[in-house]
Amino acid sequence: MNYHKYDVVIVGAGGAGLMSAMQLAHNTSVAVISKLYPTRSHTGAAQGGVAAALGNQEEDHWKWHMFDTVKGGDYLVDQDAAEVLTREAIDAVYDLEHWGLPFNRTEDGKIDQRRFGGHTRNFGEGPVRRSCYAADRTGHMILQTMYQQSVKNQVKFYNEYLMLDLLINDGQACGVVALCLRDGTIHTFHAKTIVFATGGYGRAWRITSNALACTGDGMAVAYRRGIPLEDMEMYQFHPTGLYKVGILLSEAARGEGAYLLNKDGERFCVRYAPTMEELAPRDMVSRFIVQEITEGRGIDGKDYVYLSVAHLGKEKIDAKLPDITDFARNYLGVEPYYEPVPIQPTAHYAMGGIPTDIEGRVIMDENNTTLPGMYAAGEVACVSVHGANRLGTNSLVDLIVFGRRAGKHIAAKWLPEADFAPLPPNPDAWATEMVESLLARASAGAKGKGETQEAIRQDLRDSMMENAGVVRDEQHLTAQMAKVAELKERWQTMRLMDTSRTFNTELMEVIELGNLIECAEATVAGALARQESRGAHYRSDFPTRDDKNFLQHTLAFRSETAGAPELRYKPVVITEFQPKERKY
Amino acid sequence: MATATGTRTIHIKVKRYQPDKDAKPYWQDFAVQAEGNDRLVDVLNKIKWEQDGTLTFRRSCVHGVCGSDAMRVNGRNRLACKLLVNDIGARVTVEPMLGFPVIRDLVVDMEPFFAKYEKVKPYLMNDEPAPRTERLQSPEQRERYDETTKCILCGACTGSCPSVWANPDWVGPASIVNAHRFIFDSRDHGGAERMQILGDRNGVWRCRTIFNCSEACPRGIHVTDAIEEVKRAIMFGTTDIA
Numbered sequence: 002m003n004y005h006k007y008d009v010v011i012v013g014a015g016g017a018g019l020m021s022a023m024q025l026a027h028n029t030s031v032a033v034i035s036k037l038y039p040t041r042s043h044t045g046a047a048q049g050g051v052a053a054a055l056g057n058q059e060e061d062h063w064k065w066h067m068f069d070t071v072k073g074g075d076y077l078v079d080q081d082a083a084e085v086l087t088r089e090a091i092d093a094v095y096d097l098e099h100w101g102l103p104f105n106r107t108e109d110g111k112i113d114q115r116r117f118g119g120h121t122r123n124f125g126e127g128p129v130r131r132s133c134y135a136a137d138r139t140g141h142m143i144l145q146t147m148y149q150q151s152v153k154n155q156v157k158f159y160n161e162y163l164m165l166d167l168l169i170n171d172g173q174a175c176g177v178v179a180l181c182l183r184d185g186t187i188h189t190f191h192a193k194t195i196v197f198a199t200g201g202y203g204r205a206w207r208i209t210s211n212a213l214a215c216t217g218d219g220m221a222v223a224y225r226r227g228i229p230l231e232d233m234e235m236y237q238f239h240p241t242g243l244y245k246v247g248i249l250l251s252e253a254a255r256g257e258g259a260y261l262l263n264k265d266g267e268r269f270c271v272r273y274a275p276t277m278e279e280l281a282p283r284d285m286v287s288r289f290i291v292q293e294i295t296e297g298r299g300i301d302g303k304d305y306v307y308l309s310v311a312h313l314g315k316e317k318i319d320a321k322l323p324d325i326t327d328f329a330r331n332y333l334g335v336e337p338y339y340e341p342v343p344i345q346p347t348a349h350y351a352m353g354g355i356p357t358d359i360e361g362r363v364i365m366d367e368n369n370t371t372l373p374g375m376y377a378a379g380e381v382a383c384v385s386v387h388g389a390n391r392l393g394t395n396s397l398v399d400l401i402v403f404g405r406r407a408g409k410h411i412a413a414k415w416l417p418e419a420d421f422a423p424l425p426p427n428p429d430a431w432a433t434e435m436v437e438s439l440l441a442r443a444s445a446g447a448k449g450k451g452e453t454q455e456a457i458r459q460d461l462r463d464s465m466m467e468n469a470g471v472v473r474d475e476q477h478l479t480a481q482m483a484k485v486a487e488l489k490e491r492w493q494t495m496r497l498m499d500t501s502r503t504f505n506t507e508l509m510e511v512i513e514l515g516n517l518i519e520c521a522e523a524t525v526a527g528a529l530a531r532q533e534s535r536g537a538h539y540r541s542d543f544p545t546r547d548d549k550n551f552l553q554h555t556l557a558f559r560s561e562t563a564g565a566p567e568l569r570y571k572p573v574v575i576t577e578f579q580p581k582e583r584k585y
Numbered sequence: 586m587a588t589a590t591g592t593r594t595i596h597i598k599v600k601r602y603q604p605d606k607d608a609k610p611y612w613q614d615f616a617v618q619a620e621g622n623d624r625l626v627d628v629l630n631k632i633k634w635e636q637d638g639t640l641t642f643r644r645s646c647v648h649g650v651c652g653s654d655a656m657r658v659n660g661r662n663r664l665a666c667k668l669l670v671n672d673i674g675a676r677v678t679v680e681p682m683l684g685f686p687v688i689r690d691l692v693v694d695m696e697p698f699f700a701k702y703e704k705v706k707p708y709l710m711n712d713e714p715a716p717r718t719e720r721l722q723s724p725e726q727r728e729r730y731d732e733t734t735k736c737i738l739c740g741a742c743t744g745s746c747p748s749v750w751a752n753p754d755w756v757g758p759a760s761i762v763n764a765h766r767f768i769f770d771s772r773d774h775g776g777a778e779r780m781q782i783l784g785d786r787n788g789v790w791r792c793r794t795i796f797n798c799s800e801a802c803p804r805g806i807h808v809t810d811a812i813e814e815v816k817r818a819i820m821f822g823t824t825d826i827a
């Protein structure tokens with residue numbers, strides 16, 4: 002057995018994982034496991050910015066930011082967490098600057114800030130400049146900066162190790178099992194503390210802004226080990242994905258003044274959201290687009306509309322939106338200087354995930370019982386600061402604020418009193434058995450029986466798009482529950498071709514596909530049971546919000562036997578802002 | 586919108602090699618149905634998912650920002666996710682980047698590359714206590730090093746450089762780009778230290794100004810120019826150069 006022992010093992014080297022590692026690198030033994038080289042993590046794709054009420058451009062207050070976060074999340078946000086997020090965002094952004102992050106600057110040398118959807122002054126009066134940014138590559142700069150600091154602090158990395166399993170013993174998280182891609186060996190990491198920072202699962206849908214690596218591994222592994230998943234039905238579709246490919250065109254474009262146009266050249270958002278127009282929250286703008294399309298006002302009657310930046314002028318486009326206009330040129334052959342860009346909603350962000358408290362500790366049930374030694378942060382986690390809909394630029398803040406809090410809590414509170422729980426007997430048995438049986442199935446090679454994993458993957462992604470997308474109803478969700486069960490079965494018998502242990506990416510992909518199916522199950526089950534419309538979860542058969550019955554978090558517990566998960570519910574923490582109707 | 590050119594057949598020749606199994610590399614031909622707007626990475630995925638699951642390459646973001654899929658395409662280093670079928674013609678040759686040990690097929694060993702990156706101390710050095718808010722930097726000062734902040738560490742420049750092929754110990758263009766990013770940052774105090782590292786035998790002077798790196802960079806960084814700026818800074822002992 003390949004055995005490693007650390008005080009802390011962090012799984013995931015995106016913004017959240019690296020931020021936690023930074024808090025611990027100086028004085029504890031910590032290792033970071035990542036299936037990608039850290040700088041390949043999906044945090045690097047984030048474009049628009051990171052929100053913090055610095056007030057560099059105009060008056061701003063964290064309370065306003067908190068209010069926007071709560072309202073944007075359609076009141077499913079835990080308000081104690083939103084307060085932490087917005088208060089600590091300010092210092093966290095200064096930390097990044099001190100570590101060298103190259104923010105754009107104002108004339109007087111401060112961090113420049115711009116507008117973003119749903120961020121307002123004075124509790125909803127109008128847009129405010131709150132998003133701190135570095136051109137349209139803010140995530141890239143955060144990831145690079147964090148990685149630079151990890152190099153400086155000599156963080157120990159296990160790169161291209163795929164985490165397969167979580168070990169829990171004596172009621173404490175005590176390790177993970179991972180596959181080393183390079184040589185196919187299985188490794189057991191024994192630790193006092195495990196942090197999951199594995200990101201999201203956008204790859205469950207056909208049209209997505211997410212990387213191929215965004216397959217919900219952390220969520221699925223936790224779910225299999227009895228940790229519930231919270232509010233998985235709350236999945237955000239970003240309004241402006243490049244038509245057909247899903248690549249994101251950041252809200253920064255609309256923040257800088259871009260328009261959305263239907264086939265009549267009408268700025269339809271003005272009709273739906275007279276105050277915030279194109280900068281209404283994402284769930285709403287995505288629905289506006291779907292409604293335009295359904296009512297026949299998509300371009301050429303098809304399933305897309307236009308995003309127009311041409312009126313901003315070349316100079317502004319080049320200075321503020323260089324990368325995203327390049328995407329349009331590269332992938333659609335459209336020249337944004339002169340032509341409108343075809344866009345459609347794209348699966349983007351998981352508001353739900355592994356439930357945690359505001360210290361990043363993982364929660365096991367509706368009574369907020371923690372699992373000692375287990376933490377989660379970033380998109381994989383649900384604190385919940387995003388509730389039913391995340392505001393743009395609030396994820397990068399989430400990573401740095403809660404990545405930092407988890408790291409600090411581990412160092413200051415948990416490690417001083419923690420001990421190693423013994424590993425369970427044969428700790429790598431489950432993972433080894435899975436890998437061996439998959440490799441055995443590959444031995445028949447390309448001529449073997451059964452369908453390819455791609456057939457299953459496509460079926461999953463198409464059916465999720467169709468049945469669990471921007472608009473949902475009972476009939477489609479019921480069909481999707483059955484579909485997910487069927488896909489689970491089919492996964493068991495599909496055909497594989499690669500028996501090698503050297504960098505077997507087919508093996509990796511098939512494990513990731515299994516993880517996506519688990520995440521889909523929790524998502525669809527939560528969506529079917531939530532008979533209301535709130536934030537990103539829109540039910541055409543229950544089109545209004547129902548606070549009486551559903552102002553609560555869903556917890557999905559995986560069922561040991563085949564079948565739907567058990568759903569339980571947990572109250573929302575409300576401190577200051579009583580639920581109101583959401584108008585923009 | 587560019588009209589999709591309809592489905593057509595792409596003939597793709599891939600250099601296959603698994604050192605722990607194959608005696609030597611060999612070429613394999615695949616024929617794939619692809620659309621004009623498909624990316625090369627989509628074509629590779631199609632092969633992998635439908636024809637030959639053993640074909641091995643790295644990829645993640647599939648839109649040119651993560652740096653996973655640098656490879657040699659028709660003799661030039663490119664990101665497979667930034668090349669459209671429309672742009673590469675009906676016959677394509679794909680092989681791993683030169684100058685890197687091969688692990689399997691198109692996957693090369695990136696460890697030596699990251700080790701060289703670490704050598705130039707690629708992080709902000711400034712021991713002065715940080716202010717309560719941000720350190721100030723004017724838009725002009727920020728602009729000074731903008732270009733080299735774009736690097737995604739894909740290795741395309743380093744893998745295209747004849748000086749690297751000739752001497753694998755040389756730090757190579759990507760490391761110098763990342764040193765440049767800090768040397769010209771007004772907030773950084775580590776310039777002298779880095780210039781000393783790069784002034785050494787295996788530093789900037791091995792660059793023969795061949796410009797392959799600039800051509801290879803998928804982020805449009807003028808790599809050779811950045812290297813020249815670092816050379817001049819070392820020569821004149823200052824970053825106050827035009």
Ligand SMILES: Cc1cc2nc3c(=O)[nH]c(=O)nc-3n(C[C@H](O)[C@H](O)[C@H](O)COP(=O)(O)OP(=O)(O)OC[C@H]3O[C@@H](n4cnc5c(N)ncnc54)[C@H](O)[C@@H]3O)c2cc1C
Pocket residue numbers: 012013014015016017018034035036037038039042043044045046047048049050051052139140162163164165198199200201210211212214218219249251349350378379380381393394395396397398400
């Ligand atoms: C295109 C795009 C643009 C965005 N723009 C913005 C923006 O402007 N502002 C904003 O606030 N948010 C934005 N977001 C959202 C935000 O970028 C993400 O939510 C956030 O970066 C996720 O960070 P993370 O650290 O949680 O995970 P990631 O950055 O996704 O990192 C996950 C890490 O986990 C590792 N990992 C995963 N599974 C395993 C496994 N099984 N074994 C080992 N390692 C594993 C990966 O290797 C990786 O290192 C954007 C998202 C997208 C897709």
Ligand code: FES
Pocket residue numbers: 643644645646647648649650651652653654655664665666667
């Ligand atoms: S896959 Fe990310 S750069 Fe190509």
